[in-house]
Amino acid sequence: MTQHTDRDYDVYELGDVELQSGITLRGARLAYKTYGTLDEDRGNAIVYPTWYSGRHWENEWLIGEGMGLDPSRYFIIVPNMLGNGLSSSPSNTPPPFNGPRFPNVTFYDQVKCQHRLVTEHFGIERLEMVLGWSMGAAQTYQWGVSYPDMMRSLLPFCGSAVTAPHNKVFLDSVAAALTADAAWQSGWYREQPQLGLRAAARVYAGWGFSQAFYWQEEWRKLGFTSYDDFLVGFWEGFFLDDRDVNNLLTMLWTWKHGDVGNTPGFDADTEAALRSIRARIIQMPAEKDLYFPPEDEQWSSQFIPGSEVRVIPGVWGHFAGGGANPEDTAFIDAAVKELLAP
């Protein structure tokens, strides 16, 4: 699944970062990769954050010649989320803040670090677009609220500005599966807890794709030959692909506590935070997404000035935004092009 060269990315040394939790992440590192060339006037930059457990190379399906995110035209920055194993994470932070002692990180914290990379390191003051899938969508909303005058457009797909209660039930179930394995040892494992990772994979499998996806055996399009082949090959394989349980739990915390209302200055008022968004935005849920149902986006769109909700049709559910189904990718890419048009 990975096919990436080790360390084919850069790291921005953030130094000491004080998080919303009050804990300072010392010597924080932001791993990122860029695609394309920054114009002399620094006016062609796009930020495209990663998703739950995703790494920069897993965003590349939406980048390419002739696509909206064309590296011959745009300078695309893919920052890895804190907690994903490349940026500062439980798995790579030295003691004492390693493993289960890694601090809680909010989407506000994530975007604040990314903003420093963009402004301090690259000297960029204006973005053409921020976009992302799933937790990347949450970061997209956060960019729109934290730095409302900085970008021309926003394209959050299959994600939300505030994590819905039912979504939290799902996330808690993933955490319960990860931590039911005795090998987890409250996070002080020496080897990855296999049973917990595989149980979490099985839980995720029911949520990632829709009922109709399984009914129609759409997994055949991914090269799998039976139900069990897909459940083990795709899902268990996904969770064993260099994922770390403490990292997964850290990112779950970030996700579960997602709410643009927690941005300083808004005093937990989510609606006010949404009203502060200034960029042109297309909110793009997937028709049969089981944990980010279109209703969530319909709700938030009431408050975002000029927002359009455009639903990705079809049966791929949440993974409509994962890059594996050409039709969904074309649908998302069309919106990217539309938002980037002069």
Next chain:
Amino acid sequence: MTQHTDRDYDVYELGDVELQSGITLRGARLAYKTYGTLDEDRGNAIVYPTWYSGRHWENEWLIGEGMGLDPSRYFIIVPNMLGNGLSSSPSNTPPPFNGPRFPNVTFYDQVKCQHRLVTEHFGIERLEMVLGWSMGAAQTYQWGVSYPDMMRSLLPFCGSAVTAPHNKVFLDSVAAALTADAAWQSGWYREQPQLGLRAAARVYAGWGFSQAFYWQEEWRKLGFTSYDDFLVGFWEGFFLDDRDVNNLLTMLWTWKHGDVGNTPGFDADTEAALRSIRARIIQMPAEKDLYFPPEDEQWSSQFIPGSEVRVIPGVWGHFAGGGANPEDTAFIDAAVKELLAP
């Protein structure tokens, strides 16, 4: 939750029952309870099987004076599923077929045993109705296929005639959570594995009710005061309420392998089995049921002669059929009355 008197039910001694698996369940016992009085002509009987982990007293919400299932008028038999802890189950079968060695049981097996109770013990040849929720719905379909000329009407609610692939993904995730706990010990535990039961409860919590149920905090109607109060109080409490992990795994197997096409004589032809149903039937999925979506019932209804699909509206999802929401109960009860009308 239970409030039942111990042993307020009867047991029919089935003797040796050869199951579809080829294993003979020796000294099999069918626990059941009846409500009302059997007419002299034995023409007022109704069969109302239980659901996943449910016991006869958990069916009683649909039985009562003035309701369709009025015990002053009908003789209502509630047979407990094999595997539910009252009828023969892993938890109450003597060695060597106890615990994880308890044989696999199909819906065909279940209904065959129930049919013996109805005919041999009560001498009933004709039923006014068979109905049930969830796995009870699957047994309802099975009754219609196994004994097509025996009942006047069928009312399966929030369940299906064949378990859909996505439903299996969900069931496998519950099993993965139950068995991720080292205390499970491949089923040879001496005490119930707490972590596994609680993890399974957390997984179930995301599926039992809809996204909108959580968004609207409908759990307040059940007397819970916060998200966590509901997740622990209702869901973990549910799985700790005298449930046994081997029993739960046995019933999961039954559910996962649900398919009326597996009835002898149909040679795995589900559509032919559905076409053989003769009784008047209302198929009643719930609008936002996440594991038995209405599409499943729309599909099967194509093959059932004269079937009507009538969707339970609202946000309670699968638990629309669980008896806790008065509006949903009234909706189901109206269909019971309609089908029982002369």
